Amino acid sequence: MEFIISSKSKKPIYEQIVTQIKELILKGALKEGDSLPAIRSFAKSLRVSVITVQKAYEILQREGFIDSAVGRGTFVSSQDMEKVREACFQTIKVKLGEIVHESKINGISFDEMIDLLKNLYDKGAK
């Protein structure tokens, strides 16, 4: 697993860990029952505090992505993909709503937005 932790980012470190693990699960790189790194060794390899990793795992657990079994480690739990997808769709909708709001105020047209979106979608397609 490759993890990139940027201390320059405004996003807190624990959040960076959370999103990257979520992405691995959603992409299928991590499947149900797979084990996650032990907190201590993970923290060491990421060069962050143990507490930070612990916090990330706690959040993932609370959101149902992983399960921790004392003494045995941490594992990816079963996902209701449709539910996850729906939740993600909602957050994206909200974020997009904010962007549209700002765009209108600045007189950015619908067509300009489409162009921008098209570019961004193609770029990452590589």
Added chain:
Amino acid sequence: MEFIISSKSKKPIYEQIVTQIKELILKGALKEGDSLPAIRSFAKSLRVSVITVQKAYEILQREGFIDSAVGRGTFVSSQDMEKVREACFQTIKVKLGEIVHESKINGISFDEMIDLLKNLYDKGAK
């Protein structure tokens, strides 16, 4: 002028003030030379601290939206609209990039995004 300050929002109060004043200027509701409320009376009406309003004004000043003069008050300064629009376009581009990234991971297609965008753009058009 109607201002909505929510202390529940994750956005700091001073930032809420900043964006709302920016919007008023960009929409043309506030034009060059118009005077803004005095920090003390504004703070009172918003039920926030004087310092909070002052911080908002300071940021707007540093970004060139307003000018403050001791003993005279605070005024909307002349805007280089093209420059402002370009800056806004860039920030929107970055935000949209993040959304596209998340969308791909969740398997949201380009067409679904277009639909979402279309809905949001129409809704506000009322």
Added chain:
Amino acid sequence: MEFIISSKSKKPIYEQIVTQIKELILKGALKEGDSLPAIRSFAKSLRVSVITVQKAYEILQREGFIDSAVGRGTFVSSQDMEKVREACFQTIKVKLGEIVHESKINGISFDEMIDLLKNLYDKGAK
């Protein structure tokens, strides 16, 4: 007399009045015994507060540039030009010192400064 008061300037208005009157005296446009505008009418024509003009006159009086005679008006007093010139030379020396300090830190060479100075001196020569 032409006076230019800019509310955009960071300099206080009373100071703008002081320097402009000083300049007129130093250039010889105002000579010993000449009368200055009455405070009230002056304030009206400059569109500033009476108190502001009053403050400017007070400073000029304290520095020996003008004399006020109650009921008769305000007049330019006799100047010891050599003394004035020397005082000005000192303040310029201090300001120039600060500029040189900043220049050195930014690696601006003596020659670059000379060039800049030459340009500025020629430009206004017109």
Added chain:
Amino acid sequence: MEFIISSKSKKPIYEQIVTQIKELILKGALKEGDSLPAIRSFAKSLRVSVITVQKAYEILQREGFIDSAVGRGTFVSSQDMEKVREACFQTIKVKLGEIVHESKINGISFDEMIDLLKNLYDKGAK
């Protein structure tokens, strides 16, 4: 690091801190990635309020000189030296323009200015 804060100066304290840190960065005494003192301890050693130091750091951050991260501290960010130098050159040009203006009014010749400049430049060369 040696810092000199004078409460007698007309310059506000936070501005004194800003310029001194800028100078250290420009001189190369502080390099990219170096950490700055924590606001609380710094405030204590300078015998000023925490807020005052924070304001200085905030300005430096907004101008791109440093980056602050909650829980981690404050660090010197990477500099576009050419851009910084150009900005400084412009401000110096403006200040020098004002000085030249005053000089002309007082009949200080171009040669006198050169002499003054030469003296000041040599003095600090020591």
Added chain:
DNA sequence: GTGGTCTAGACCACC
């Protein structure tokens, strides 16, 4: 421990 936000209250210069 770190920085970010908010508070109340003070003094000053300017108009």
Added chain:
DNA sequence: GTGGTCTAGACCACG
């Protein structure tokens, strides 16, 4: 009256 600066506290999220 206005804004600008500084103060001493407080609470929060992050590591």
